[in-house]
Amino acid sequence: MKISNSNPFTPGFGEIPYIIAGRSDITDEYESIIKSGGNSQKRHPLIKGMRSYGKTVLLRKLLKIAEDYGYATFYVSSTSDMYDNLMTNMQEKAANISVSTTFSFAPSVTFSDESSGTSAKLGGISISRTSTSEHIDKTLESLVRSMLRSKKINGVAIAIDEINLEYIQDIQRIASTMQSLVSEKLPISFIGAGLPEYIDEIQQNPSISFVRRMSQKEIGTIRFNELYEAIKRTCTDHGIDISNDAIDYIVRASDGSPYLTQVFSSVAYEHAENKGTKKIEITSDDCLQSFKSALPTIFTSIVKPTFKSLTYHEQEFLRAMSQDDDISTVSKIGDIAKRMSKTPQYTDIYKNRLIEKKIIQQDGRGRIKCTIPYMTTYLANQAHYDALCSPSDETDFDNKPGFWLDLI
DSSP states (O other): OOOOSSOOOOOSTTOOOSSOTTOHHHHHHHHHHHHHTOOSGGGSEEEEOOTTSOHHHHHHHHHHHHHHTTEEEEEEESSTTHHHHHHHHHHHHHHHTTOOOOOOOOSOOOOEEETTEEEEEETTEEEEEOTTSOOOOHHHHHHHHHHHHTSSSSEEEEEEESOOGGGHHHHHHHHHHHHHHHTTTOSEEEEEEEOHHHHHHHHHOTTOHHHHTSEEEEOOOOOHHHHHHHHHHHHHHTTOEEOHHHHHHHHHHHTTOHHHHHHHHHHHHHHHHTTOOSSOEEOHHHHHHHHHHHHHHHIIIIIHHHHHTSOHHHHHHHHHHGGGOSTTOEEEHHHHHHHHTOOHHHHHHHHHHHHHTTSEEEOSTTEEEEOSTTHHHHHHTHHHHHHHTSTTOOOOGGGSOOGGGGGO
16 A cells, blocks of 8 residues: 655665664564563663664664653764753753753863862762762753653653764763663663774773663674565555566665665665656666665765774775675685785784774685675775765766676
């Protein structure tokens, strides 16, 4: 049955798609614990995964589940004004549920660590602690307690997206306060998400023990058959015809990435819609066109930021891999060592670092594969693709190298 005439695919970062493929184990577990009122660590999932794996989508889906069960929910991303944004949103929500207590808070806080300890003034409350103790934000704690006392909500869920050490102080304030409330078995849920290397850094920090005790959820690529069914069902439920070959193209081009699946599907839909036919039918040619127009977005939003975050030698390792370029590059360690003019022992150092950062993975004995879709495609044709990402570029796309030629 047709649901609507609008594009059913949602490639915007964080937008919840019509069907979330491959994450039901996490969402079902979370819904079960929220529904039952249990107080296990499953109530506090910590999601880690690389760009394009759908961390933000999953985080927002978990918040939506909590909201559906009567929780007041709050989403913040790790920024310099994270704490301010959270408190502003919570005060607005408190006003909407008729919490009469008035709160004030310090918009910005600077901690100074000394050998004798740490001190700060928060919302008119002086707090002292040693450098290894955890800080409980009394203003945040009081606001949460007051909302719960209103009896108009069933709980409070707070989610922090893109967790990283740069904003450790605010993360510490929020996480430690949540831990204090959780210890009293109050209906609280704390959710986090971030890149694996940042999550690992946070967990090694002794000042935030609560994060280490959260329920770890590492997400990766999604099985092709699950993506296939998600695309097919989305189209069927929205009255869209799509050929099996078209679905297969999208799935293979997405290489297991839920974000890329939404990107390619969305652009293919738009291309089919622009044909002006009475009923939208997505064909293989629509998918081919979507690949061409979506590539610059993929390079700009996923590939280039990931590559720039790496060290020089890690980048050179990936450049050596790109000489084997394919949609899913598989390279031999021995070949990479020769291309870098380094010993196998030397290249092993950077191989292991990239594996730890989830940029590459083992693919059999002496073989590795890049886990970031189109990273090596980009590096193999970097000058050309950098031009494509420029708004002033007038390159004839059809006469330039591109991965889509291998899909026809």
